[in-house]
Amino acid sequence: MEKSSPNYKQIFKDILDRKYPEKRNACENILNKTTLSIVDVIEINTKIFGKGIINNSQKFRSYKKSDILNILDYQKENGLNNSQLANHFRLSRNTVSKWKKLFLV
Incomplete structure (x- = not known):
């Protein structure tokens, strides 16, 4: 059974509609994408809440291979x-070093 990921577009649309309607225009270009990558999720989260809201502990965060490759492309x-x-x-x-060893042979 495949685990489905959360519908981040709908989650962020609801947050913007209910709590931060003034920030909707700043996030519109990301929300118009067909699918959101983890890079998009981090970017829109920062636009809405600022950097201070993100927990410093990354212990339980997981990334798909495509997201890792997007992050490494961002670095380049x-x-x-x-x-x-x-x-x-x-x-x-x-x-980051581990990902580079795994995916950039």
Whole structure:
């Protein structure tokens, strides 16, 4: 049985409609996408709540392979080192190194 992921688009639309209607325009370009990647979810979460709301503990966060590859592509596109990427996405530098070893042979 395949585990389904949450409908982040609907979750964020509901949050914006009920609590933050003034931030809807800033998030519209992300919400118009067909599917949201983890990068999109982190970006819209930051736009709505700011960086302070994200828990520093990443112990229970999981990423799909496609999301990991998007994060590593983000690193290449923006010329970030592992520490900068880890800080941006609130990851461990060791996690970034492990992903690079696994997916960028």
